[in-house]
Amino acid sequence: MHVGGRAREGLRSRLNGPVLSVWAKHDRDFGGWLPLWRHMEDSAAVAGLVWDEWLPLSVRRLVADALPEGEADARRLAVWLAGVHDIGKATPAFACQVDELADRMRDAGLEMRSRKAMGPDRAMAPHGLAGQVLLGEWLEERHGWTVRQAGQFAVAVGGHHGVPPEHAQIRDLDGHGQLLRSSGPSRDLWRRVQGELLDACTEEYGVRERLAAWRAVRLPQPVQVLLTAVVIVADWIASNPDLFPYFPEDRPRSGAERVAAAWRGLDLPAPWTATEPTQDTERLFASRFDLPPGASVRPVQEAAVDVARSMETPGLLIVEAPMGEGKTEAALAVAEIFAARSGAGGVFFALPTMATGNAMFPRLLDWLERLPGADDGGRRAVHLAHSKAALNEGFADLMRRGGRVAAVDMDAPSSAPHRRADGGGPAPGELVAHTWLRGRKKAVLASFVAGTIDQLLFAGLKSRHLALRHLAVAGKVVVIDEAHAYDAYMNVYLDRVLSWLGAYGVPVVVLSATLPAARRRALTEAYAGTPGRGAGGDERFAEVGEESAYPLLTAVSPGGTPVLRRPASSGRGTDVALEPLDDDLDVLTDRLGRELAGGGCALVVRNTVRRVLETARALRVRFGEDAVTVAHSSFLDLDRAANDADLLRRFGPPEKFEGRPAGPHVVVASQVAEQSLDVDFDLLVSDLCPVDLLLQRAGRLHRHPRGAGQRDRPPGLRTARCLVTGVDWATAVPTPVRGSVAVYGAYALLRSAAALRPHLNGDARRPVRLPSDISPLVQAAYGEKPDIPEGWADALEEAFTRFERHRADQAERAATFGLGPVGRPGRPLFGWLAAGVGEVDDTPAGRAQVRDSRESLEVVVVRRREDGGLTTVPWLPPDGHGRERAGLALPVDQVPTAFAARAVAASGLRLPMRFSAPEVMDRAIAELEERCVDAWQTKESHWLAGQLVLELDEDCQTRLAGFTLSYSRSQGLEVTRA
Structure with missing residues (x-):
């Protein structure tokens, strides 16, 4: 041997x-x-x-x-x-x-x-x-x-x-x-x-x-x-x-x-061995990405590559740039350089939601197929890491081709070439979802992973087999997208993970369009290993927490001194005129009627699903059923994916969309419109929300040019405008609606309203200039010294007291099971995971450990016919191979076929937060368990065992825990008290 x-x-x-x-x-x-x-x-x-x-x-x-x-x-x-x-x-x-x-x-x-x-x-x-x-x-x-x-x-x-x-x-x-x-x-x-x-x-x-x-x-x-x-x-x-x-x-x-x-027999793919690209940035991007005709590299992309090449040791690079500036492509280009120089064997791309993870996965695969060596016969292990990854058609196809861990074959030649999945000859470079690299503990060991941020935050949670999660990230370049999207609770875990990543020397790229300066400093100090040093922190990082330039690149190596780079803007820009709008459905309906009289497409973003549905009902009376589209989180998984695809077809970028509606059209959406969807509207109406999120929503307004001077838009909509509602603007201090306060807190909303006052108030109000106003607005809304409008002091102080109490509570609760700091060299890891959470994985309970949210109740939805038989819901689209999934009969005395069971699993639905109240959740679970189909709970039922099944009648209604639930393909789930 x-x-x-x-x-x-x-x-x-x-x-x-x-x-x-x-x-x-x-x-x-x-x-x-x-x-x-x-x-x-x-x-x-x-x-x-x-x-x-x-x-x-x-x-x-x-x-x-x-x-x-x-x-x-x-x-x-x-x-x-x-x-x-x-x-x-x-x-x-x-x-x-x-x-x-x-x-x-x-x-x-x-x-x-x-x-x-x-x-x-x-x-x-x-x-x-x-x-x-x-x-x-x-x-x-x-x-x-x-x-x-x-x-x-x-x-x-x-x-x-x-x-x-x-x-x-x-x-x-x-x-x-x-x-x-x-x-x-x-x-x-x-x-x-x-x-x-x-x-x-x-x-x-x-x-x-x-x-x-x-x-x-x-x-x-x-x-x-x-x-x-x-x-x-x-x-x-x-x-x-x-x-x-x-x-x-x-x-x-x-x-x-x-x-x-x-x-x-194991046949594990080898790690990626990156070669540092030598071509200039223009040629590098042309060879790695499918750029639109005539597109050129943006200044922030050029600067990101230059900074990566100039760093003595690969480390942390924070990229702050406007929406649509190609931050994802910049991150992948930097990852290639960092991997070549550090010896990293893969990339972990962490995103805020399953939807953003699903959207990123094919982009990651496209990039991998363009890398040098992609056709050298080697294989690269890839994985989509979130709890419903197996329902993603693209990833499911990779898993089907992944084969299995083979029993030993003593007669096979020791140097046998890898064969194609179909058995036909030696395989070229392949992307594989390897069988052994599956499961909740091993999946992130694959070389290339796109997944939710939870998968990265688990590396900061004291849990069983944490060493495997650390091995998974220690050998990769880590990319963290939408870094502004995480609250104080999640940031406790993120900062601790960054401190360990810095100790491992893991290169990290952080992306954000709207990052507060204090948060930028915290991320940088955590990675460099200096958080909280002294009363005022480490003075080397003072400039990082004060800089207001935009776009901005911040780079630091483990233990090093940060470097700032201020690239020029790409020249792309939009002026968005803001206007306050009374929070009244009749006012909104009349206003949209006037604005869309000559056609056009409007996006209305509400902060709660209840407000989405109320608004959609009112607008359908005015515009007609077919002229209003609803998008929110309370749709079946397959329906939500279909909704996203439909929005991209109708409102996506010019080179991809299939045609905007001929007449007036309104999309009423919740926060699902803030991220991942490259959609473009003529007019925006938004509930007041934290200013960084409002800017994200504004990024869906005139996102792409439609003719010279926007001439392909209706004449009255060629100027980008956002109507801000969800607030009683008539009171001395603006009063946000209760639902918005429940979601974001009064302090964040009042700080946002204060920062936006010059753009909302008075006849001389000026438009928000994107991207130049992004950083000033974000820093004004999140800075430590707010500009308090006259008469607002008492309301802001009261809201701040509640905010600080909530933030301290978040940090304290998060620290309970958070991993400790890196100890001194030579100190054994005895007790490293003491008082931990035990097993943790990507389940609702597991995610609740790293997100400050009550455990939500998830169900899979089926339909019960009048004759008592069960079927899948009748509107499911065919799968990726054209096989029908709608109305499939589901036996109750045996396990359904794998195909039918997977269709049921893809009909998952997360119930609203009112079902997370302990007494309501307990009652709902008890009622659902009474209706449990015992034959589906066996170990042979891979897709359905352990699932709670919600049965709708032929009118797509049911009762649960004292509520009436109604579901429609156009509205999603509606909940009313029974």
Whole structure:
């Protein structure tokens, strides 16, 4: 075997006697088992292959930099730790679990009490903790290490099941030595067997001669985390019986043959190896992106590439630029440069919502297919990371082609080329959703990931297997989009994640159109490792928190000094005239009637779904059913996706849309219109909202030129105008409607109204000039010293008190389960995840940990016919292959077909927040569970098990928890009290 740097004879050749009877794994169904020495050897060999062929260069460098002999030492250490990770199974507490295997060990002289006789004490010695203690003792007693010196290495063994042990657990086990070695005559034999295994691994993997040098090493905590993660990955692979069969094997083979066959069966794609592009920015963008004819690189894009190339060490780059300036393309170009210079093996693109994640995924794939080497026959692992990713047609196709982890094939040639998914010849460069890289814990390990921000924030949450999430981001360039969209609660997690990313040296690109200066400084300080230094913070960052230039680039390397770049504007601009509008439906209807008399398309954005529906009903009376479109979050998943596609077809950019409505048309939407949709309207009406969000909404107004001087728009709509409503403007201090206050808080709304006063009040009001007014307005609304209009002081002070109380509460609650700061080098990770949340994943409960929202109630929707039969709802569109999903019959006595079950799962619906009140939620869940279809709750029902099913009658209505629910394809869900 070749696992420690040179050819070895194998671990088995170094062992003899009772040690060979120690077992590691057992198959209760078929009686197979695996000796501990074999699993140790398998795990070490896999770790060597993971190191050589799968880990990104940036991860290997980080570990290597901490050790005296660099890369050679790093590889030895990873292999050795993977080899010894299960030494805790050579203990009575573990070995007693399977009677027949325990009897084999007793026959070899390793006495132990039965599992029953050990009683509850056995739980004090889980084999990870036991292994950490045994390895620590061995390093201390045999090699003269101190407790702390040993702990920083042994913690990778203790934490390989997801949570490093806490100090109290270690102390408790110290008083129960009989769990590690029996208290009878065979105690010394147990000690000898444990020592033999550790000695054999140390000799086999070339570590013996390195221990003296390593004793002086102070391992940084990020390195401890990465080594733990490598051990976990190696253990999971080596524990897969399809790849590593249990004894007795059908065909005996050497360890080298066994590992080679398993690695072929696993067939993991290698990490990306980026080459730094040498062409100028114009040619770089032309080769990577599908630019419109005649388009040229924007100044902010040019500057972003220049800054990335000029940074001595890739680090954090914040790009602040207007909507539509190509920030996404700039981020990907910078990611390519950063990856080449840092050794990152992929990209993680974090977005605020599932919708934005879905929209980004095909753009990421397009970019990947244009990268150098895309046609070299290599493969790249990709993933869409959110809870409903499997319902995304593009990603589902990739998963279907991803195959499975194959059982070992001893006869396959060791250098067999990868074949096409359809079996037809060698594959060119492929994008694959690899089978092994699926599941909630492994998915983000894929090289290229587009996902929701939650997936990144989970890296700041004390949860089981957090080391894997850190490994996933430590080897990538991370892009964070819409950085302004996260509240104080989420920012606690984001700042902590950034501090760890800085410690790993992970390059990060942050994108925003409307970022407050204080938030810019906080992000920069968190990444550079200086948050909160001194009463006034680190003075090197003072300019970052004061700069008001726009566009603006802010760059800093870990531990470095920030650099600001102020690129020129692209020259694209729009003047938007603001006007206050009374919050009255009759006033709105009459005004839109006059504005759209000559045709045109208006967007009305409301802050609550209830206001969306009320407005749409009134406007349909005036304009007709077909002239009003509704878009909000309370649509079925498939309907919402279809709504977005329809809006893009009718109101998208000129080169993509299929035709705007001939007559007047009004789209009434909630906040779903703020992000991800490249839509363009002639007139905007918006409820008052925080100023950054209002600017985002204004970005949908005259977004694209329609003829010279906008001549293709109706004459009265060639000037961009936004009517601001949702407020009683007649009061001394503007009074926002209750629904808006519930969503955003009074303080943010009043600060927004104050910042907008010069543009809203008086005959001399001036238009908002985009983009030049974006930064001044945002800084005015979020700065620490507000400009308080006369007579507003008392109202603002009262609102500020509530705001501060709420923000402090958010920060305190978020910190409860938030990951601590990076500790001093050499400090073991004991207790790293103490008082954590346990398991966490992309479920409503998991997302609620990193978002300040009550857990929302999600259901899947079906229809019950008058004859009692269940069907999918009758308006579902065909799937991506043209297969009909509407009105499919759903059996209640068995699991539906996979196709029908997936159609039901795609009919997911998030109920409004009124169903999140504890008493309402409890009642709703109880009622839904009473109607549960038992046959759908089995493990064979992959799509439907665990889902709450909401049944609509033939009129698409039902009752739930004291409310009447009505659903229509045009309106979405409406809820009224029964």
